Amino acid sequence: MSKELSYTIEEVSQLLKVSKLTLYDLVKKGDLPVFRVGRQMRIDAKDLDDYIKKHKTNQNTTFAPSVAVPHKNETKGNIVISGQDLVLDILGKHIEKHSAYKPLRSFTGSLNSLISMYNGEGDIVSLHLFDGDTGEYNLPYIKKILVGYPFILINLLSRKAGFYVKKGNPLNLASWTDLKREDVKIINREKGSGARILLDEQLRINEIPTRNITGYEHEETNHLSVASAVSTGIADVGVGIEKAAKIIGIDFVPLITEQYDLVILKTPETEQLISTVKGILSSNQFQSEVNSIGGYDTSQIGKIIYETY
Known part of the structure; x- marks a missing residue:
C-alpha cells in the first residue's frame, strides 16, 4: 500500500x-x-x-461502527437545512444544542432543494409539494426525483395555505377559479417553491391557462415578500402560508392544509443525524416551542411518512 x-x-x-x-x-x-x-x-x-x-497481532481489535459525522464537512460537522419556515430555525437550534452538528440554513424552495439533494447537496430538506393527481404531499415528488436513493420522510407539521388578500378581502376572493378574473392581479412565487407548485397544480386541475392569470410572471422569493406585495397594493392576491399574513397584517383565505415534511437520505454517515432529528421532534421541549408560535398542527409531528430499507 x-x-x-x-x-x-x-x-x-x-x-x-x-x-x-x-x-x-x-x-x-x-x-x-x-x-x-x-x-x-x-x-x-x-x-x-x-x-x-x-x-x-492484536486479535481482540475489531472495527466497530460508532457515531457518524456529517458528510458535508467532516471538520465542523456542518449540515444544511433547506426551507423557509421559522420552525426550521428552531430545529437547527436544537440540533446544535444536542449534537456535534453545526446547522446552516438554506432558504431555497422545496422542489429546487429536493433536486439539490439528488445532486449531493443538502442534508435536511423540508417539503410542501402538492401533487394534483393524487392529492398527496411530497412523496410522489420524492419517488420521482430521489431515484435510487434510500431516504426517510418524517412529518414536521401541518399548516394552512391559501390566499393573501387585502384587509376585508374587497374582491371577495374565495377559490382558485377566482384567479382567472380580469379584475384580479396576482403576485407569484419563484419556480421550484412549494407555493408555486401548489398554484400551478391548482391551475392545472381547474383547467386555467397561466396566460389568463394577470401578474403570473411577477415573482417573489419568499412568503413575506408576497404578503407585502399584497399589503402595498402591488397585487391583489398571492399564494402562501397563514403565518406570513399575520406577520404582515393582511387577511388570509385558507384553501388547503399543507403537509410539511422533512426528507433525509439514509446513509451510514446520516444514521446519527436521523436519530438526532427523530429525538428532537419527539421531545416535549421542541413541540412546546413550535406550538407556542401558533398556527401549526403538530399532531403528527415525528411520524414516519415513508422509509426505504
Whole structure:
C-alpha cells in the first residue's frame, strides 16, 4: 500500500472492506491520522500501513461502527437545512444544542432543494409539494426525483395555505377559479417553491391557462415578500402560508392544509443525524416551542411518512 502517496476515505473503505462510518470513527478517536486537501479528507499511505501493522497481532481489535459525522464537512460537522419556515430555525437550534452538528440554513424552495439533494447537496430538506393527481404531499415528488436513493420522510407539521388578500378581502376572493378574473392581479412565487407548485397544480386541475392569470410572471422569493406585495397594493392576491399574513397584517383565505415534511437520505454517515432529528421532534421541549408560535398542527409531528430499507 505504501507505494501510493495517499488515499481518500472511500478508497480506504474499499481496501479494508469496512464502512466509511467505521473509518470516520477511527479518525475521530485519533487512531487513524488524516490530512486535508480543501474539503477532502485523505489518509497518508504510511499512516495506513502503520495502523495495519499495529493491529495485526492484536486479535481482540475489531472495527466497530460508532457515531457518524456529517458528510458535508467532516471538520465542523456542518449540515444544511433547506426551507423557509421559522420552525426550521428552531430545529437547527436544537440540533446544535444536542449534537456535534453545526446547522446552516438554506432558504431555497422545496422542489429546487429536493433536486439539490439528488445532486449531493443538502442534508435536511423540508417539503410542501402538492401533487394534483393524487392529492398527496411530497412523496410522489420524492419517488420521482430521489431515484435510487434510500431516504426517510418524517412529518414536521401541518399548516394552512391559501390566499393573501387585502384587509376585508374587497374582491371577495374565495377559490382558485377566482384567479382567472380580469379584475384580479396576482403576485407569484419563484419556480421550484412549494407555493408555486401548489398554484400551478391548482391551475392545472381547474383547467386555467397561466396566460389568463394577470401578474403570473411577477415573482417573489419568499412568503413575506408576497404578503407585502399584497399589503402595498402591488397585487391583489398571492399564494402562501397563514403565518406570513399575520406577520404582515393582511387577511388570509385558507384553501388547503399543507403537509410539511422533512426528507433525509439514509446513509451510514446520516444514521446519527436521523436519530438526532427523530429525538428532537419527539421531545416535549421542541413541540412546546413550535406550538407556542401558533398556527401549526403538530399532531403528527415525528411520524414516519415513508422509509426505504
